[in-house]
Amino acid sequence: MTTDGELIQRAAGGDRSAFELLYQRYARPVFGLALRRLGDRGRAEDAVQETFASIWRSAASYKPERGPGAPWLYAVARNAIVDRARGRTDLPAEIPDEADGEPGPGDRAEQSWVSWRVHRALEELPEREREVISLAYWSGLSQSEVSEFLGIPLGTVKTRTRAALAHLADLLGDELH
Amino acid sequence: MTEFEDIVGTEGLAPDEEERLRRVHELLLAAGPPPDLPPELARPADPNAAQPPEVPLLFRRRRAVAAVALIAAAIAVFAGGYAAGHSHSKQEAFVSRRDVSMHGAAGRAAVIHIGKKDAAGNWPMLVDASGLPQQQSRAAYYELWLTKNGKPAVPCGSFRMHGHTTSVRLSVPYSLRGFDGWVVTAQANEETLGPVVLTT
Numbered sequence: 001m002t003t004d005g006e007l008i009q010r011a012a013g014g015d016r017s018a019f020e021l022l023y024q025r026y027a028r029p030v031f032g033l034a035l036r037r038l039g040d041r042g043r044a045e046d047a048v049q050e051t052f053a054s055i056w057r058s059a060a061s062y063k064p065e066r067g068p069g070a071p072w073l074y075a076v077a078r079n080a081i082v083d084r085a086r087g088r089t090d091l092p093a094e095i096p097d098e099a100d101g102e103p104g105p106g107d108r109a110e111q112s113w114v115s116w117r118v119h120r121a122l123e124e125l126p127e128r129e130r131e132v133i134s135l136a137y138w139s140g141l142s143q144s145e146v147s148e149f150l151g152i153p154l155g156t157v158k159t160r161t162r163a164a165l166a167h168l169a170d171l172l173g174d175e176l177h
Numbered sequence: 178m179t180e181f182e183d184i185v186g187t188e189g190l191a192p193d194e195e196e197r198l199r200r201v202h203e204l205l206l207a208a209g210p211p212p213d214l215p216p217e218l219a220r221p222a223d224p225n226a227a228q229p230p231e232v233p234l235l236f237r238r239r240r241a242v243a244a245v246a247l248i249a250a251a252i253a254v255f256a257g258g259y260a261a262g263h264s265h266s267k268q269e270a271f272v273s274r275r276d277v278s279m280h281g282a283a284g285r286a287a288v289i290h291i292g293k294k295d296a297a298g299n300w301p302m303l304v305d306a307s308g309l310p311q312q313q314s315r316a317a318y319y320e321l322w323l324t325k326n327g328k329p330a331v332p333c334g335s336f337r338m339h340g341h342t343t344s345v346r347l348s349v350p351y352s353l354r355g356f357d358g359w360v361v362t363a364q365a366n367e368e369t370l371g372p373v374v375l376t377t
Contacts, residue, residue: 011223023221028211042354045215049222056224111207118208127280136184138210143184151283160260161185161201165198 001124004069005062012059017054022073027052029119030077033112037081050081074116121171129164136161179206180181184281213327214359216277216291271303279360279375282364284308285347287375289321298357299348301368302333306361309374319374321347329370351356 002018004025010018030051035046054076062072122130135146136157143161149156181187181202189194273290280286286307292301309319318337322329335345361375 019224020221024193027218027221031214031218032212041215041357048218052221053224071224086370092284114204116184116210119211122211131280133205133212136178137205149282158186159242162190162198165201166194168201168205169197 003066006069006074008059008062008069008072009053009064011056012062017093019052021025022055023048023052025120026073026077026124028123029116032119033074033077034081034084036112036115038085043084047081051077054080070117070120072130074113078112117172118168121168125164125167129160129167132157132160133164133168188198189369216275216289216353216359219275219277232330265284271301273303277377279359279361279377281308281361282374285375287361291353297350298352299350300353301342302347302349304336304347305342305344306336306375309343309361309363311338311340316366318364318373320362321363321373322360323349324358324360325350325354325356327358329360329362329373333359335364348374 002021005023007018007022007025007113011022027048027081030048031044034047034051035041038044039046055073058076061068064074066072122133125133135141135149136143139146141149144154147157150157181199184199185202190198209361271290272292274293275291277288277289277291278286287304287306287309290303291303292303294300304321306319312318318335320329320335321333323331323333331349331351332349333349336343336345336347358377360373360377362371363374364371
């Protein structure tokens with residue numbers, strides 16, 4: 001599989017197919033990051049477009065010797081999203097007196113990076129594995145209901161779920177420690 | 178249901194492997210679901226669109242180009258009208274600006290080809306659906322919806338299957354911005370919302 005870094009380098013040379021492949025891999029993670037940061041779908045959509053325009057424009061600044069492509073893409077996305085957030089002028093009607101128990105900036109950054117990596121890894125799964133993960137974790141269905149929904153035996157659902165998790169474990173590597 | 182034992186089970190797992198899968202399980206819960214991409218983001222925008230415009234042609238050359246374009250357009254309109262008037266059996270080619278994939282259980286799928294919005298604000302769409310069961314009841318049909326928060330929000334047209342694959346042309350007058358996806362429901366009638374059979 002072509003690495004993200006190789007695709008960025010090809011995009012720097014004007015390769016549109018490499019750019020489109022990067023888009024397929026990262027559109028969802030970028031959109032998720034923008035949604036969490038901006039809290040508004042319309043603004044998040046614009047941020048995705050701006051992020052990929054930035055990737056296209058600045059791909060030549062990527063230096064593979066400094067590390068893999070994913071962190072570089074994350075930095076470009078974060079900058080584009082922060083720029084869009086700065087453009088926001090509406091202030092909260094009331095400023096709270098006390099801390100609200102929400103995670104601090106450090107925790108949010110960690111959370112964003114984890115989501116970025118996990119969502120990116122999900123894009124790599126075969127469709128049938130991604131489907132069982134999505135149904136098992138986020139649809140509210142039990143594994144028996146997933147089995148019924150997909151029309152496959154319960155044992156197959158469980159085997160496929162384990163295979164998907166093992167596949168994700170390989171893809172996420174360093175996040176597991 | 179978010180317990181590791183319920184989703185994955187531990188039977189037959191070596192301790193090391195169980196630990197590895199548990200960590201992925203926790204990461205999935207921490208990450209939450211990836212968002213559905215709205216139709217507007219199904220494909221990347223032209224990355225060169227924001228580039229500075231090219232140096233304009235000289236005025237006289239532009240006039241010549243415009244004249245050629247007008248003549249070409251007139252010929253195209255005439256030829257199009259002639260073709261439409263003399264060939265009812267051939268469908269006009271659909272020019273897609275964006276494609277949205279939908280999927281469902283057991284290999285059911287569809288692709289929504291979205292054309293260019295016309296001056297009045299209509300979005301033409303060509304829907305290629307495959308694998309959906311043909312309706313047995315005369316009253317039954319499939320309905321395509323734009324969704325908000327994953328739930329059907331506005332209808333975009335209905336169709337019936339007449340084979341393994343069915344292509345239908347639909348049109349919606351809504352701005353596609355502000356919606357988060359598409360679903361197809363299987364309608365037994367018009368009174369109640371049917372189950373979702375395809376999603377983006």
